[in-house]
Amino acid sequence: MAAFARRKAQRLARADGSRKGRLDERAAPVLRLLNARDPFCTASSCSGRLVLLQGGAANINSSEIQKKNCTWLMVTHEMCNKDDVMAALEKATGDVVLKFEPFVLHVQCQEMQDAQLLHSVAVDSGFRNSGITVGRGGKIMMAVRSTHCLEVPLSHKGKLMVSEEYIEFLIHVANQKMEENIGRIDRFYRSLESALQTAAGANDLHSEGMERSRSVYVRRRKRKTVHRQSVCPSPKDQHEELEPEDDIENSLDIFADIMI
Known part of the structure; x- marks a missing residue:
């Protein structure tokens, strides 16, 4: 337990390594709720987002966000509109896809029962793709995930491959998924x-209950001690050999002390 608390303190003391540099506002209450409890430590999260992602012939000198040889032409954690998407598509020079990525959260848990509690709540809340993994060192990680994603190609080598009407339809679908995502969070x-x-x-x-049991145990021990002192044999009796009945009774008394 002490080792987990130490690792948790070290992780939470680190600077936010995301490009945004801070928590998503919609996910922040969940993270604060978990990190305020000793058995949980959040590792990474995203509240859900709509992304126009370009791969292939991306401009490496562009000021747009770069990620693994791809360019994010647009990213928002809120609902979007057609004008924003069309404006972002004008920058395309490669293959572009529209993606909706729902809420995701990774939490390190102290014990398996803590991860199971979190998993049960996640599944009941609609995050049915959630799961628990255990590392070789015994690290227990709980991932909160769902399956209502969206990924549709829009352009190839900078050329738009679908109609604006279809893009408008996709945006409507994506916004519905974002609304459902917010409700699930x-x-x-x-x-x-x-x-x-x-x-x-x-x-x-x-x-x-444990403290009550301990108190009862202490009181019984005290009563047994007082009783034994009150029936302490005389010096003469102490040198006499125990009768069989006395020996059995004493043995049972010791066994009772152990079981209490």
Whole structure:
């Protein structure tokens, strides 16, 4: 537990390595909720986005965002309109695809039961492609994912291959997916908050029960000690050999102490 807490502190102290340099506003409440709990440490996330991605003959001197030999002609975490897409397509010199990528979150968990709780909440909230992986070193990672993606090619070598009417239709579909994505994030946050509160309450009851059992154990031990002192044999009796009945009773008394 101490090792996990140390790794969590180190990870959360790092600077944000994303190009944006900060959390997506829509995903931030979920991340803060998880990181405020000891068993969880968020690793990476995206609230969902619409992207025009160009590969192939991209201009390496362009000021546009570069990623793995590709150019992001447009990226937004909100709904978009036809004019924005058409303006971005005018910059195309290679093959361009329109992509919708839904919310994704990776969380390192302290114990398997923590990952299972998170997985159950994610699936119930609509993120049915979620899963748990365990690394060789025992690191438990929970990924929150869904399958309502979209990826459609629009141009080839800078030439638009579809009509503007079709692009307008695709934007409508993509915006519907973004709207559904936002709803799933909201459901996930509410369900996660409730599940974490329930789990915390169960842990409190377990701790209270353990403390109550310990108190009962201590009281019983004290009563046994007082009883033994009150029936302590005389010096003469101490030198006498135990009768068989006394030996059995004493052995059972010791066994009872162990089982309590």
